[in-house]
Amino acid sequence: xxxxxxxxxxxxxxxxxxxxxxxxxxxxxxxxxxxxxxxxxxxxxxxxxxxxxxxxxxxxxxxxxxxxxxxxxxxxxxxxxxxxxxxxxxxxxxxxxxxxxxxxxxxxxxxxxxxxxxxxxxxxxxxxxxxxxxxxxxxxxxxxxxxxxxxxxxxxxxxxxxxxxxxxxxxxxxxxxxxxxxxxxxxxxxxxxxxxxxxxxxxxxxxxxxxxxxxxxxxxxxxxxxxxx
Amino acid sequence: xxxxxxxxxxxxxxxxxxxxxxxxxxxxxxxxxxxxxxxxxxxxxxxxxxxxxxxxxxxxxxxxxxxxxxxxxxxxxxxxxxxxxxxxxxxxxxxxxxxxxxxxxxxxxxxxxxxxxxxxxxxxxxxxxxxxxxxxxxxxxxxxxxxxxxxx
Numbered sequence: 001x002x003x004x005x006x007x008x009x010x011x012x013x014x015x016x017x018x019x020x021x022x023x024x025x026x027x028x029x030x031x032x033x034x035x036x037x038x039x040x041x042x043x044x045x046x047x048x049x050x051x052x053x054x055x056x057x058x059x060x061x062x063x064x065x066x067x068x069x070x071x072x073x074x075x076x077x078x079x080x081x082x083x084x085x086x087x088x089x090x091x092x093x094x095x096x097x098x099x100x101x102x103x104x105x106x107x108x109x110x111x112x113x114x115x116x117x118x119x120x121x122x123x124x125x126x127x128x129x130x131x132x133x134x135x136x137x138x139x140x141x142x143x144x145x146x147x148x149x150x151x152x153x154x155x156x157x158x159x160x161x162x163x164x165x166x167x168x169x170x171x172x173x174x175x176x177x178x179x180x181x182x183x184x185x186x187x188x189x190x191x192x193x194x195x196x197x198x199x200x201x202x203x204x205x206x207x208x209x210x211x212x213x214x215x216x217x218x219x220x221x222x223x224x225x226x227x228x229x
Numbered sequence: 230x231x232x233x234x235x236x237x238x239x240x241x242x243x244x245x246x247x248x249x250x251x252x253x254x255x256x257x258x259x260x261x262x263x264x265x266x267x268x269x270x271x272x273x274x275x276x277x278x279x280x281x282x283x284x285x286x287x288x289x290x291x292x293x294x295x296x297x298x299x300x301x302x303x304x305x306x307x308x309x310x311x312x313x314x315x316x317x318x319x320x321x322x323x324x325x326x327x328x329x330x331x332x333x334x335x336x337x338x339x340x341x342x343x344x345x346x347x348x349x350x351x352x353x354x355x356x357x358x359x360x361x362x363x364x365x366x367x368x369x370x371x372x373x374x375x376x377x378x379x380x381x
Contacts, residue, residue, distance in 0.1 A: 036306065036343070043305040047276040060285065064335075065305070066343035082339045088288020088328045090335075100285075112343075207306060 025225055028058035029103035033072070033084075033093060035112050036065035037148055037208060044213040055217055062086065062096050069109040069122060073129040093129065094136035102137060106220065108145035108185070110171075111206060115147045116163025123170050130178055143223075144175050146186040148216070152195040154205040161195055185219050257362050257378070259298050259313045265377050266311060271370035274303040275311070287312075288328040293321035295361070308336060308347040310354075311374070312365040322361050329356050329365045336367065 032038055042061035049055065066082045072093045077083035083090040086099055097105055107129070113122055126144070133142060146168040150161055168186060175182035189212060191197040198204075200212030208216060266272060278299040283289045291297070295315045302309040312329065316322035333354055340348040354367035355375055366374050 039305040043276065043301070043303060046278070046301075047274075047303045050276060064339045066339050082335075082341075082343075085331075085335045087284055088331050203306075 025221065025228065026058050027056045027224065029101070030056075030059045031097055031100050031102040031105045032056075032059055032061045032063065032108075033067075033097075033105055034063045034108040034145075035067040036063075037111065037206065038063040038108050039065055040208055041213055041216060044210070044217075056220070060100055060102075062093070062100070066112060067109065068112040069115075069125050069129065070113060072107070072109050073125040073132065075132060094133045097133060097137050097140065102140055104141040104143065105133070105137075106143045106145055106183070107133075108147065110147045110167055114158040114163070116160075116165070116167035117158035119163075119166055119170060122167065123174055126171060126174060127178070130174075130180055134180075141181070143181045143183050144171055146171065146182070146184045148206065148208070149186050149190050149194070149196040150206050151198070151201050151204045152193065165194070183219070183223055185216055188215050188219050257313070257315065257380075259296050259315065262378055263298050263300065263311060263313060266374050269370070269373060269377070271368055271373055272300075272302075272311070273307055273309055275300040275309065276303045287332055289314075289325055293317055293325055306344070306347070308340060308344075308351050308354075308367050309369075310336070310365065310367040313378070314363045316361040316363065319361060322358065322363060325363060326356075326358055329358075329363060333365060333367075 032041065038061065042063055045056050045059065045061075049057075062084050064082055064084060067084065068081070071078055071081050071083060074092055075094065077090050077092050084093060084096050085091070086096050091099065093107075109129070110122065110126075113125075115122065130142060130144070134140060147164050149164065150159060152161075155161060164186070168184070172182045172184075189196055189200050189208075196206065197212070200209055200215060201207070202209040202212070267275075278286050278301055280291050280297070283291050283294075283297065283299065287299070289297075293316055295317050297315075298311075298313045300311045312332075314325060316325050333351070333356060336354075337348060337351045340351055350369050351367055353371050354365070355371055357364045357366070357375065357378060364378050366378065368374050
């Protein structure tokens with residue numbers, strides 16, 4: 001009897017030690033927006049869920065490989081460029097989030113614009129994106145994600161880590177100014193030199209391997225858990 | 230007389246036996262067809278678009294479908310896609326078809342400047358529609374997969 005009581009107290013203690021939000025982490029009402037890397041995450045999520053390892057449960061994705069910051073900042077999509085597709089129609093980012101009744105949106109854009117190569121215009125586009133998204137979706141929790149790193153040997157004149165770092169720093173400052181959350185998803189993917197870790201890369205350029213996607217998802221989940229607590 | 234009648238009946242039986250079974254009148258076994266496609270090795274690792282995502286992903290209302298199997302490449306950088314649908318009826322089929330065409334067009338637009346290699350594959354992709362049976366097939370080996378779908 002004494003042993004049973006001790007066992008019960010131990011269980012109660014263990015339950016009390018669990019993080020408050022661990023059992024309630026959900027991504028219902030959350031939309032992930034982006035380009036080919038976000039598209040990878042969405043596909044990875046589908047695959048993992050079907051393998052019996054559900055991740056980012058309830059999340060929806062608005063992503064196309066060639067999506068750009070310039071297109072995302074527009075009220076109506078440029079008809080000459082690829083646009084987000086939702087329910088068979090081309091949609092702007094603000095409108096897509098509205099249709100999905102998003103409560104929270106994680107946005108990762110800039111890679112297809114050569115983030116940092118034209119810093120001022122790009123930050124102006126991001127400012128417009130944030131303002132237009134929030135205007136169309138009042139009450140939305142918008143989280144701007146850093147662009148992810150590039151493999152060291154894949155760098156070019158315009159597509160390079162120094163530019164990405166400048167873009168991310170400027171984006172963080174912009175978010176602070178506009179009262180929007182900024183989340184650094186780049187650092188957990190970096191090696192000691194600040195480039196995309198080889199084991200996190202699927203193409204020795206910018207796209208993520210399964211391990212890289214796993215690391216990305218962990219960063220998002222940690223953020224979401226911290227938000228709940 | 231009886232002999233002539235017998236010969237006539239035999240001739241009729243023989244003629245009916247010569248008619249090739251038409252896929253038009255058969256219901257396509259969607260799962261079996263996809264399994265056969267998988268067995269060719271022509272497809273990369275694929276993952277299913279669940280029924281709950283049909284509307285957002287394709288614009289297709291699941292209520293229009295008697296049966297649907299929608300597979301996309303697990304590697305989102307590859308354009309491979311197989312969508313096999315049996316619509317509830319001909320009216321539903323007419324509603325579904327434009328969304329399959331839209332999907333193909335959107336894939337092409339997305340890839341055109343981003344990945345010329347995948348764009349070339351998408352441009353060879355096929356949309357097939359016969360009665361309530363319809364398919365969208367994108368693959369470097371699209372002809373092979375189309376033949377399987379058509380029961381050849």
